[in-house]
Amino acid sequence: MLYNKNKIALVDCNSFxxxxxxxxxxxxxxxxxxxxxxxxxCVISRSTEAKILGIKMGEPYFKVKKIIKKxxxxxxxxxxxxxxxxSRRVMKTLKQFSPQMxxxxxxxxxxxxxxxxxxxxxxxxxxxxxxxxxxxxxxxxIGIATTKTLSKAANHIAKKEQSGIVNLINTKQIDQxxxxxxxxxxxxxxxxxxKFYIKxxxxxxxxxKNMHNNWIKKNTNVLGSRTAMELKGIPxxxxxxxxxxxxxxxxxxxxxxxxxxxEELSESVTTHCLNAAEKxxxxxxxxxxxxxxxxxxxxxxxxxxYANSKDIDLPVRTNDSIELVKQALIALQYIYRKGxxxxxxxxxxxxxxxxxxxxxxxxxxxxxxxxxxxxMKAIDYTNIKYGRHxxxxxxxxxxxxxxxxxxxSSKIDTACFDFLPTIKIA
DNA sequence: TCTGGGGTCCTAGGACCC
DNA sequence: TCTGGGGTCCTAGGACCC
Numbered sequence: 517m518l519y520n521k522n523k524i525a526l527v528d529c530n531s532f533x534x535x536x537x538x539x540x541x542x543x544x545x546x547x548x549x550x551x552x553x554x555x556x557x558c559v560i561s562r563s564t565e566a567k568i569l570g571i572k573m574g575e576p577y578f579k580v581k582k583i584i585k586k587x588x589x590x591x592x593x594x595x596x597x598x599x600x601x602x603s604r605r606v607m608k609t610l611k612q613f614s615p616q617m618x619x620x621x622x623x624x625x626x627x628x629x630x631x632x633x634x635x636x637x638x639x640x641x642x643x644x645x646x647x648x649x650x651x652x653x654x655x656x657x658i659g660i661a662t663t664k665t666l667s668k669a670a671n672h673i674a675k676k677e678q679s680g681i682v683n684l685i686n687t688k689q690i691d692q693x694x695x696x697x698x699x700x701x702x703x704x705x706x707x708x709x710x711k712f713y714i715k716x717x718x719x720x721x722x723x724x725k726n727m728h729n730n731w732i733k734k735n736t737n738v739l740g741s742r743t744a745m746e747l748k749g750i751p752x753x754x755x756x757x758x759x760x761x762x763x764x765x766x767x768x769x770x771x772x773x774x775x776x777x778x779e780e781l782s783e784s785v786t787t788h789c790l791n792a793a794e795k796x797x798x799x800x801x802x803x804x805x806x807x808x809x810x811x812x813x814x815x816x817x818x819x820x821x822y823a824n825s826k827d828i829d830l831p832v833r834t835n836d837s838i839e840l841v842k843q844a845l846i847a848l849q850y851i852y853r854k855g856x857x858x859x860x861x862x863x864x865x866x867x868x869x870x871x872x873x874x875x876x877x878x879x880x881x882x883x884x885x886x887x888x889x890x891x892m893k894a895i896d897y898t899n900i901k902y903g904r905h906x907x908x909x910x911x912x913x914x915x916x917x918x919x920x921x922x923x924x925s926s927k928i929d930t931a932c933f934d935f936l937p938t939i940k941i942a
Numbered sequence: 943t944c945t946g947g948g949g950t951c952c953t954a955g956g957a958c959c960c
Numbered sequence: 961t962c963t964g965g966g967g968t969c970c971t972a973g974g975a976c977c978c
Contacts, residue, residue, distance in 0.1 A: 524960085540959080552946090553945090553946035553947075554946055554947070554956090555944090555945095555946070556944085557944080557945055557946055558945060558946055560946070560947095560978095570947085574945090574946085576943080576944070577944070578943080578944040578945080579944090579945080581944090594946085595959075620977090620978080621949095621977080621978045622978075623978080624978080703976095704976070704977085705976090706975060706976045706977080707975080707976090708974085708975060709975085709976090710978090736976095737952065737977085738953095739951080739952070739976080762948095762949075762950095762951080763949090764947055764949070764950085765948085765949095766947075766949075767947090767948085768946090768948085769946090769949065770945090770946070770947090773943095778976085813945080814945085815944095815945055833959075851948040859945095860946095862947090
């Protein structure tokens with residue numbers, strides 16, 4: 517078989533955020549648990565027990581409060597520094613099993629297992645699961661197949677299996693598995709494609725696999741065609757072993773309570789801008805363009821909806837916080853309108869690139885450049901050492917209470933000594 | 943009352959060039 | 961009044977992902 521040289525495993529952490537919270541709180545094991553998005557807005561992670569209660573992914577928290585109260589569901593605000601840290605530990609463990617690995621998201625990775633003999637794949641998968649569980653405490657599921665899309669599909673079924681592993685290499689059950697997968701669950705098939713496929717009588721991954729490539733090419737695009745080819749077992753999406761630097765950087769937040777004043781929006785945009793600038797500096801990048809956006813809630817249909825954004829192209833690419841904040845506030849003034857209750861504000865840096873590509877042009881103000889660079893370095897260093905916001909600029913609002921809801925935080929921080937548990941000895 | 947945040951890629955169509 | 965043909969590059973917006 518020509519294509520069978522490709523063996524890809526998708527390792528996915530089960531209910532990742534919930535599993536992270538459970539690590540430090542054994543009392544919530546085997547209980548229904550959910551983790552909320554920022555501002556305690558939506559449900560973004562559910563334990564199996566919570567799924568059984570009918571709590572849906574992405575559902576607004578207030579809509580499930582009844583179920584939560586009735587069933588004593590444990591609720592957590594999201595704690596990204598914790599999840600990020602645990603994720604790094606999981607990925608480090610996985611890397612031992614295959615150096616050729618693509619970290620696909622905070623809780624998933626593709627592993628190249630081509631060097632493992634077919635008959636040993638299942639056992640190998642078992643070893644991976646056991647090791648990750650032992651070393652990090654995180655349960656995982658594994659799908660193994662000849663293409664990424666198929667390994668995603670296998671993983672989907674593996675989540676429901678006792679063993680936690682589904683291996684589609686050299687088996688005849690591929691079609692059987694694909695028949696169990698609804699079309700909207702196929703990797704790469706979103707809302708629009710689902711609508712289109714269902715209209716055309718395609719309801720499962722199996723049916724999509726058996727469609728003529730010509731038909732798919734004509735009616736969708738290269739991505740649709742790629743997905744279908746991958747379901748047929750022809751690899752079209754390669755493993756990205758080297759993480760490329762990001763091309764855009766977005767920082768945005770909803771407000772805990774609605775905001776009407778320009779000053780409040782300015783503070784929030786400034787804070788986001790500083791965070792984004794710090795991020796790109798840590799990647800040694802500069803930005804060419806910044807976009808500021810604000811909007812009211814899209815869900816309150818009766819009220820006036822307003823959303824707008826403003827781009828500013830910088831004359832010289834930069835990662836200088838002070839310069840960026842200045843531009844961001846100019847952009848904000850363009851789009852701010854009185855009389856609206858704003859729900860969200862954010863900033864996007866785009867056209868990111870390496871610092872080295874930086875070239876001076878006619879508009880560069882060279883005088884302060886070196887001094888500024890040193891200042892930024894000093895700020896970043898201080899903030900790493902003493903915590904974010906230790907050094908900031910006054911525009912970001914001084915010691916103001918952040919307008920963010922986070923009522924259920926576990927307050928665990930594995931990267932901070934202050935949170936080490938203490939034991940008192942009598 | 944209360945509805946997340948951060949990315950990537952593709953494509954059509956405009957701008958521009960000869 | 962008549963008004964080519966072909967190419968590249970860029971970008972906004974859509975679709976998708978977790």
